[in-house]
Amino acid sequence: MKKSVWSMCGMCTVRCPIRVEVEDNAVTWLEGNQHILKGALCAKGSAGPSLVSDRERPQQPLIRRGGRGAGRWEAVSWEFALDYVADKLKTIIDRHGPEAIMASSRGGPFQDIVKAFTHALGSPNYSNHDSACGRNVHHASLSLFGLGRKGFIYDIKNAKHLVLFGRNILASLRPAEVNQVMDMLDKGGRLTYVDVRQTLTGIKATNFFQVRPGTDYALALALIHEIIKAEGYDAEFVERYTTGFDELAYFVENYSAEWAAKECGIKAKDIHELVGQLIADRPKVIFHPGWMLSRYNDSFYASRALNCLNALMGNIEVEGGLVFAKGAGDCGGKGPRSLTELSPKPTAKRADGVGDVYKQFEKGPGLFHLFYKAMATAQPYPIKGIICVRHDPFSCFPDPQAQKEALDNCDLIVSIDTHYSEFGWYADVILPESTYLERDSMIALQKGMKPRLIMRNKAIEPQADTLCLCTIIKGLATRLGLEQYFPFNTLQELWAWQLEPTGFSPADFEKKGFVEYADKPVMYDRDKLDGKFKTPSGKIEIVSQNLTEWGFPSWKPYVSPDKPPKGQYRLVFGRSPLHAHSHTINNPLLNEMMPENTLWINTREAGKMGVAEGDFVDVISGDVTSVITAKLTDFIHPEAVYTVHGFGRQIPLQTRAYHAGMSDQKLMKGQLQNMDPVGGGLNLCETFVTVRKSSKNHQRKVEL
Amino acid sequence: MNTYTLYLNSKRCIGCHGCVVHCKANKRLPVGPILCEISHESLKSVRGVPKTEFKFRSCYHCEDPFCVTICPTGAMKKRADGIVYVDVPKCIGCMACAGACPWGIPQHNPETNKAVKCDYCMDRLDAGLQPACVTKCTTHALKLVTMKEI
CATH class of the missing domain: 3.40.50.740 (Rossmann fold)
Incomplete structure (x- = not known):
């Protein structure tokens, strides 16, 4: 018997709405819900039935x-x-x-x-x-807006400018959001991308900043400095809805574009150009405050600075900005x-x-x-x-x-x-x-x-x-x-x-597979946002009363990140559009597309080690050594090496994923409690690893 | 005269390889055969931004396909609308088609021991639907274009 079922994808945590066609208890077709996604689905979504039929998952208790x-x-x-x-x-x-x-x-x-x-x-x-994952972002948002990170919806499709700091939005792949980004770009919107390497997202960017690892906060502070200096912020919004602006202006005094350019390894003139664009595009500018931002020991403050830039743009509750996430009560339900x-x-x-x-x-x-x-x-x-x-x-x-x-x-x-x-x-x-x-x-x-x-x-x-x-x-x-x-x-x-x-x-x-509480988008009156921010003062607290009470600064003076010692690199990780971290690595179809990860190394650094594209390299941290294939690229910062998270699995019954590639978290020796004391996120990019050409590259072998 | 072609709007393509898996899942292919591919050149700096463009390739559905001529059993066929497809019951899996094709497009399905290739999901087209890769393209970058003689 044939039937069509409304359901929800479970291949990753985005949980896209889907429609599934079934015949004789087998899935014959599935697609994104036409009413929301117009059929769109990612590779992981289509690989769902191959998860079902995979016998390499537990079959009974x-x-x-x-x-x-x-x-x-x-x-x-x-x-x-x-x-x-x-x-x-x-x-x-x-x-x-x-x-x-x-x-x-x-x-x-x-x-x-x-x-x-x-x-x-x-x-x-x-x-x-x-x-x-997102604790730093969540707490940063709470300290500023009194709302968690899910308190706002980013109206990207109507924005004029989207600024992403390490948020690899197109590879992390929330299909509805990705389509918003592409729609924004189709309409001539600008994308600014900041990362230690070039990504699938960055190749679509208008402005790309390859920064030194761990310097996001520096660039965010410089943007605040230059925007305030140019009086390019929404003064009326700031006056009405924020507290602590003067303290911020004083705090950022020394963090100029020229200073940040030196710190981040980018050009001051490019920062000035970006500031000009942001002021022109305001208020329809979205600074993404980060998603998975458990990375550096100042990630909480970086996220706080990015969210503060949103407030300076005056983009709250405007089309193309940050819109309050409405619940049933907002629609009278x-x-x-x-x-x-x-x-x-x-x-x-x-x-x-x-x-x-x-x-x-x-x-x-x-x-x-x-x-x-x-x-x-x-x-x-x-x-x-x-x-x-x-x-x-x-x-x-x-x-x-x-x-x-x-x-x-x-x-x-x-x-x-x-x-x-x-x-x-x-x-x-x-x-x-x-x-x-x-x-x-x-x-x-x-x-x-x-x-x-x-x-x-x-x-x-x-x-x-x-x-x-x-x-x-x-x-x-x-x-x-x-x-x-x-x-x-x-x-x-x-x-x-x-x-x-x-x-x-x-x-x-x-x-339709879902029910809606409203026919059209619900927006608050932007002139009556009082009380919407759940901070002690009811305003956007640039200087947070709570943080002050708990003994933490609202703005931490910038500290330059450590440089890795000679022969070592900062291990950074990310994701591919083909895997949902570790749990799809053994999926037959997705494993076929991407069976293992590689280590991205800056071409010049690799040259120093005598490593060529495709060579095996040893990656060493404490008593852990992993072997992985090298991928050489000019577009990663020389201080960093990068890999896709989720590989290097050691479950014998998962024959496809078993020991395929390298696990980044196993190399983070002694980092289990290395936590951001204010944001609560783990500092997952604070590990230096030794990289060297592996002895496994030897070609000699005995056959008989 | 071919009626259809697949067009990739490379500006919208994000290189997620969804199309490849949509295709495989729809045709219920095992690990091995891959009927369409997304590729790109290495990144080059364009006004300070390292960029590249994605390309999509599946069967070209040639006007005069070598794979059809060489097939010893007449399993490889070309429809009136130009679609080159495998008539599965007739295929003996000799893969002469793959050898004849300049691009090696026909693939061997190890489960059925027969050739398999892109047929624009003609069963779906005949049912008034779009090919799997087009229907589910993550960013709606792939389009099935119906060509007209001018």
């Missing part, structure tokens, strides 16, 4: 029988696996209290059930991957119910110290890496059980070896995932989740100019003995006597319960 990481698994039934996990959780709760259990999941719309489960257990310790509302809020302090020792960090998901400290030291109390849902900390955080040592203090490690993660391979139990094409998910609200409810419908029945996340959690909750917090037996019942206050029904999703 697995319980570890050998040592951790040894790869000796016993296949068990779901009944057995859930009983096993529930028993272990009970034992931990009896011995150490519920707060000794932590759970982590992918951020975004589906975290609700995992958070609700953690709270239902009585533990405040819910977390996610964000300390290796009500949002869906969430499970977290049902569970009692735990009273215990968080084991990561967020909100307590660390007042500067928002509680929400806290900071995952700090839980390793709690595991290792049993302070403020021990963490004995950990559940990670579609989250692979070993691929995401630095120094997996250090993570394993901390985890060895745990009595229970559970991985719930669609594929084998590096973390899952070290776990005690793997509970295999059905792939996104084989599972229903909770209904979620997407805020935006036109807020909408989105839904993932199961397209096909599971091809292996896997379950959807909601069923797994419900199964555990029932065994622990917590079923009252999960008032559903089927996903259809959960949807009906979620939708009740909204006035919509599941049938309303049948037409």
Whole structure:
């Protein structure tokens, strides 16, 4: 039988709306939702069915029988696996209290059930991957606007100028956003790209600045300096909606274009030219404050400076600028119910110290890496059980070896995932989740100019003995006597319960695959933005009251980044449009397109080492040595080497990805707790590695 | 006279290789055969910005295709609208077509042991749809152009 199903892609965390055609329980076609994406989908999206049919993903629940990481698994039934996990959780709760259990999941719309489960257990310790991603950006945005980084929508298609600092927007690939960028360029908009190397995004740029690694903040400060000096900012907006402008003007006095040019290794005249363009294009100028900005030890301040430039441009709540993300309430509607509302809020302090020792960090998901400290030291109390849902900390955080040592203090490690993660391979139990094409998910609200409810419908029945996340959690909750917090037996019942206050029904999703709260974009009156900024003063706080109270400067004096010692390079990483970090590396179709990563080395530097294109090089950090193929390019800063993140996997059952390429995070020795003290993001680009021509290049070999 | 051609607006193309995978997924091809390709020259500095342009290549659907002439079983055919395609049941997988093609366009499908090539997704065209690569192109940079004689 043929059918067409509205669903949501799950190949990466963008979660594009899709339409899937199914015949005899097999996917015959899938495409981006025509109403939103006009069919567009990326390579990863099209490779979804090859994930479903891949037998190199867990096919049934697995319980570890050998040592951790040894790869000796016993296949068990779901009944057995859930009983096993529930028993272990009970034992931990009896011995150490519920707060000794932590759970982590992918951020975004589906975290609700995992958070609700953690709270239902009585533990405040819910977390996610964000300390290796957007925490600096989030906290920078909070300190300035009182709104998190998702508080604004970037109206790129209507902008005249988009400025990106290391945000490789076209390769990171959110299809709707990428189309906005291309539309903006088609209309004659300008793109300024700043990075330590040239990228897929940079080749479309009007202005390109190849800066010395770690100097983003310097360039941002110089832009502020020159814009203020030229009186090129929106004085009326600044006067009305900001506090602390005079302090900023004083602070940036010495950070001129000439100074930054020297610091960043670029030309002062190019900075002046850019400033002229920005002033001409204002207010339709967007400074992207960064996405994954856990990079340098001043990334928080760099992001804060970029967001401050947005305020100086006066681009808030204007077409082609930063627009407040609207929720159901802005359209006179009500949002869906969430499970977290049902569970009692735990009273215990968080084991990561967020909100307590660390007042500067928002509680929400806290900071995952700090839980390793709690595991290792049993302070403020021990963490004995950990559940990670579609989250692979070993691929995401630095120094997996250090993570394993901390985890060895745990009595229970559970991985719930669609594929084998590096973390899952070290776990005690793997509970295999059905792939996104084989599972229903909770209904979620997407805020935006036109807020909408989105839904993932199961397209096909599971091809292996896997379950959807909601069923797994419900199964555990029932065994622990917590079923009252999960008032559903089927996903259809959960949807009906979620939708009740909204006035919509599941049938309303049948037409387009989503429902919208508004017909046209909702914009606030720009003259009445008072109270919209949730800072203590209700204004955009260029000098933040909170930061001052917590003992941090709002503007940190610039410190020039260290130069790598001779023979060493700063290791930077990024992504390719063909992979969603580590979790697609073993996908048959995507692996065919990009089976391994390479190390980008500046051509002149490679020449000094006698390395030619395609040679193997050794990359050394502490006791870790990786071998990788060299790619030579003139368009990377000589201080940096670059690789695509996610490779170098060591799971024997993933035969395609096994030891293919190099893992950047394994080279970040001793960096697990190297955190930005104000932003909470890890400093993932603060590792210097030794690079040399590898002895593996020898051609001599004996055949017989 | 060929009716169709595929045109890539290289200004919009971001080199994501989506088209290659859209094609493979639609034709349910195993690892091995790749029916269209995205390529680019090395980067050159243009007014201070290192730039390059992407090129798209699939079958040229020649006016007088060597692959059709050489096929020993008559499996390689050219339709009235110019589309050169493999009549799958007739193909014996000898791959003479690939040898005859100046660009090696026909590929061997190791699962079916037959030749496979770009046919502009003619089943989709006949159903009033666009080829997979065009329909799902991430940035709508690829277009199927219908040519007219002037």
